[in-house]
Amino acid sequence: MLPGFHLALGFTLLYLSLIVLIPLSATLAKTLTMSWEAFWAAVSAPRVLASYRLSFGAALIAAAINTFFGLIVAWVLVRYRFPGKKLIDALVDLPFALPTAVAGIALTAIYAKNGWIGSVLEPLGVKVAFTPLGVLVALVFIGLPFVVRTVQPVLEDLEPELEEAAATLGASRWQTFGRVIFPAVLPALTTGFALAFARAVGEYGSVIFIAGNMPMVSEITPLLIITKLEQYDYAGATALAVVMLAASFLLLLLINYLQWRSRRHAVST
């Protein structure tokens, strides 16, 4: 029997409770001091509903974009050789390491009217910075590594024999991809999608610089929480936080389920 179980578990539970569980439960306690009517009014005001639509809608589209391009990036990094591949592979994690405020001001500088990309888009009538499109750009940035990093190991472990067998049996390359490769990476792809989505829903730092933050148009829910806090509307801020916590908790359950299913899938094949 190894030593230290009670000490390690006791410390883990104590620290977890002090840093995470008790503080998080404070949001629920605060919400319980509100009447149901006040809570409902706070979480369903038109300005709040518009912010949900933007936060969840843009996060959904960003995750979809990252799923499509993330699969291509993972495929290219696993299957092909090209100059600078190792460096590019390492840089894929940049959004994990780069502080969100830095990403926010950098993206704003690029997509502003006089920026590198903004000045090209401006004559075409496309405005990115200070519009909902800017929110989308920021959310694509911060969610970029998730799909690549969940799909990459699955592609690496894919049995070459499966594809060879498919080719030998007369499948075209496209058929092999659709019938053999894609089903194998699908669980990882959905996990990556859910992770990117969950991260994007709560994102704050990279978005507020580029969004323009116009109420009803380009205002995300986390910013609305801050606005309410600055107006000392603690109950209102907390009510919104509880809605977002409930959403992330559901997502967390979904992600755990997806990972459990893909592990089971990995064992059974």
Next chain:
Amino acid sequence: MAQPQARSFDLAWSDVLHADVFLNTSPPLPARGNARAEPNAVRWALIAIALAFLALFLFVPLAAVFHEALKKGWNAYLAAIVEPDALSAIKLTLLAALIAVPLNTVFGVAAAWAIAKFEFRGKHLLITLIDLPFSVSPVISGLVYVLLFGAQGWFGTWLQAHDARIIFAVPGIVLATVFVTFPFVARELIPLMQAQGKEEEEAAVVLGASGWQLFRRVTLPNIKWGLLYGVILCNARAMGEFGAVSVVSGHIRGSTNTLPLHVEILYNEYQFAAAFAVASLLALLALVTLAIKSFVEREMDK
């Protein structure tokens, strides 16, 4: 994440260039490797799409940070970094990381030890709860401490009576940083130590090792790369956190500003070159983090 580049089925450049020859001389059955290859045009198109996407969303923003930082020349760049408010922001950022990272490292090792080496009920729930801070919006991570320690919070009156401040002061910034970086080390170590099993440790106990000897001589050498991996990612997040500390800091210049908050203030005051100069320090930190991370990944694969 290893890149097994030298796998037998991976096509080398020469194969790509001589694909036609390869086809003509191959036996009726598709040759090994060829069955898994796309036509050259498809291959190059996919590489081009991947690189264009990464360039648009990663490389261009990164380049923009340094371009904007140096727009007004080196002197302005250095001036923005050695200015007193910037220096005090650097100090506070280092302080927060210096407290948060060791705390979460000790926690990560303890949690991984309990979870990986022992069986108990509710283990999966515990792992899920440890991950919780990752799925909470940074803004909410700051909000929870305002609810506890703010003027209207649970302990607000008590703190005021004892003339102590947590919110809009350094302790709040440290707490918020601890919260957002909470899972990093644990998350890295739990699967690693689970995969390693406990035979080596059990053998050491049979041979009479004390708890501390056991950890230092047996466990630590096995987990050192995973530990370092978790620590550098934890550190990067600790130094770069914005949303959570923004809620609890109160943005008091020269006293409760971390580097990312200082970037925001400069930017909102239209001091763009200075904002990007300070931001470039954080971008350098990110690049160093990625370099160490790649190095550690290579060591872990050995």
